[in-house]
Amino acid sequence: MNVAEMTVEFQKVLIPYLLDVGWKLLGAIILWIIGGWVIGWIVSASRSGMAARKVDPTLITYADASIRVVLRIVLVLAILSIFGIQTTSFAALIAAAGVAIGAAWSGLLSNFAAGAFLIVLRPFKVGDMITAGGVTGDVREIGLFVTTIDTVDNLRVYVGNGKILADNLVNYTTNPYRRVDLKCQIANGIDPKEAIAKLAARVAQIPNVVASPAPQVEILEFNAAGTLIGVRPFCANANYWQVFFDTNKAIAEVGATAAWPVPAPHQVMHTRSA
Numbered sequence: 001m002n003v004a005e006m007t008v009e010f011q012k013v014l015i016p017y018l019l020d021v022g023w024k025l026l027g028a029i030i031l032w033i034i035g036g037w038v039i040g041w042i043v044s045a046s047r048s049g050m051a052a053r054k055v056d057p058t059l060i061t062y063a064d065a066s067i068r069v070v071l072r073i074v075l076v077l078a079i080l081s082i083f084g085i086q087t088t089s090f091a092a093l094i095a096a097a098g099v100a101i102g103a104a105w106s107g108l109l110s111n112f113a114a115g116a117f118l119i120v121l122r123p124f125k126v127g128d129m130i131t132a133g134g135v136t137g138d139v140r141e142i143g144l145f146v147t148t149i150d151t152v153d154n155l156r157v158y159v160g161n162g163k164i165l166a167d168n169l170v171n172y173t174t175n176p177y178r179r180v181d182l183k184c185q186i187a188n189g190i191d192p193k194e195a196i197a198k199l200a201a202r203v204a205q206i207p208n209v210v211a212s213p214a215p216q217v218e219i220l221e222f223n224a225a226g227t228l229i230g231v232r233p234f235c236a237n238a239n240y241w242q243v244f245f246d247t248n249k250a251i252a253e254v255g256a257t258a259a260w261p262v263p264a265p266h267q268v269m270h271t272r273s274a
Contacts, residue, residue, distance in 0.1 A: 028079045031075070031078065031079055032075065032079060035071075035075040035078070036075075038071075039067075039068060039071045039072065039075070042067065042071065043064050043067055043068055046063060046064065046067055047060055047063075047064055050063065108145060110162040111144075111145045111146065111160045111161045111162045112144050112145060112161075113162075114160075114161035114162040114164065114165040114166075115142070115143060115144035115145055115146075115147075115161040116144065117161075117165060118142055118147070118161055118164065118165070119142060119144075123169055123171060124139055124142075124169070124171045124173075124174075125139070125142075126139050126140065126141065126142060127139060127173070128171055128172070128173040128174070129171075129172040129173050129237055130149070130169060130170060130171050130172065130173075131169070131170040131172075132147070132149070132159055132163075132164040132167065132169050132170070133159040133160070133163040133164050133167055134167070135149050135151060135157045135159055136151060136152065137149040137150050137151035137152060137155075137157065138150050140156070143161075144161070145160070145161060146158040146159060146160055146161060147159050147161055147164060152241075172237045172240075173237050176236065177210050177213075177234045177235060177236055177237075178234065178235060178236070178237050178240055179216075179232050179233075179234050180232060180233050180234070180235060180240065180243050180244050180247060181230070181232055182230075182231045182232070182244070182247050182248060182251065183220065183228055183229065183230055183231065184199060184228075184229045184230075184231050184251045184255075185225055185226065185227075185228050185229075185263045186226050186227050186228075186229060186255075186260060186263060187225065187226040187260060187261045187262065187263035187264070188225070188226040188263075189226075189261070190226065190227070190260055190261075192219055192227045192229065195227070195229060195254075195258075195260075196217050196218070196219070196229060198254050198258060199217045199229065199231055199250075199251065199254055200215060200217040202250045202253065202254050203215045203217065203231060203233050203247060203250055205250075206233065206243060206246045206247060206250055207239075207242070207243075207246070208235050208236065208239035208242060208243055209233040209234065209235055209243055210233075210234045210235060210236070213234050215231070215232060215233040215234065216230065216231075216232040216233075217229060217230070217231050217232070218230050223265075224265035225263040225264055225265050226263045231247060231251060233247055
C-alpha cells in the first residue's frame with residue numbers, strides 16, 4: 001500500500017472520529033450553557049420563594065450555594081456521559097470524598113447543622129440577651145458555624161452553634177419583664193412589717209420598675225442577725241442593671257433614713273452557778 005492509499009484510509013478513519021468528537025464537544029458546550037441557565041433560574045426561583053416566606057437571609061445565601069454546587073456536579077456528570085465516560089466510578093468517588101470530608105470536619109458540620117436549625121427555629125434573634133454555652137451577653141450575629149455574643153463586660157465571644165443547641169439556652173429578652181432578686185438584712189428589734197412597708201413604698205418609686213406585677217417585698221427567713229427580707233422588683237430586660245443598682249441604693253437609703261442599726265449576729269449566754 002502506497003502513501004496515497006494510506007492517507008485515504010487514514011482520512012476515512014480520522015474524519016468520522018473527529019466529526020463524532022466535534023459533535024459531542026458541541027453538544028457538551030450547548031449542554032453546559034443551557035444547564036448553567038437552568039441552574040441560575042432554579043436558584044433565582046428558590047431565592048424568590050424563600051424571600052417571599054421571609055426566610056433568614058443567611059439561610060437563603062447558603063441554600064443558594066448548596067443548590068448551585070449540587071446542580072453543577074449533576075451537570076458535569078451529564079456532560080461526561082455524553083463522551084461515553086462511565087460516571088458510576090465518579091459518583092462512588094464523590095460519595096467516598098463526602099464521607100472522608102464528613103469524618104474530618106465532623107465538628108464544623110455539626111455546627112453547620114446547628115446553625116441551620118437556629119436560623120429556622122429562631123430561639124433568639126440578633127439583639128437578644130441570652131445565656132448560651134456558658135456565655136451571657138447580647139447576640140450580635142447568628143452565623144452558620146458560630147454565634148457572636150458581646151458579654152456584659154464588653155468582650156466579644158464566638159460560641160459554636162453545636163454547643164448552643166447541646167446546652168440549655170436562656171433568652172432574657174423574649175418575655176416582657178424580668179425579676180431583680182435582692183436581699184435586705186435587718187437587725188433584731190426592727191419590726192419586719194414596718195420595714196417591708198417602707199421598702200415597698202421606696203422601691204415602687206424607682207424608675208423603670210413596672211407596676212404590674214408589683215414589686216415583691218417579703219420575709220425570706222429569720223437568722224441570728226435578725227430578719228432577712230427579699231426585695232424583688234420587676235423591669236424590662238433593657239433596664240435590668242439600672243433597676244438592680246437603684247434598688248440597692250434604695251435599700252441603703254431606707255435603712256439610713258430609718259436609722260436602722262447594723263445587723264449583727266447575737267448570742268445569749270446563760271451562766272449557772274456551781
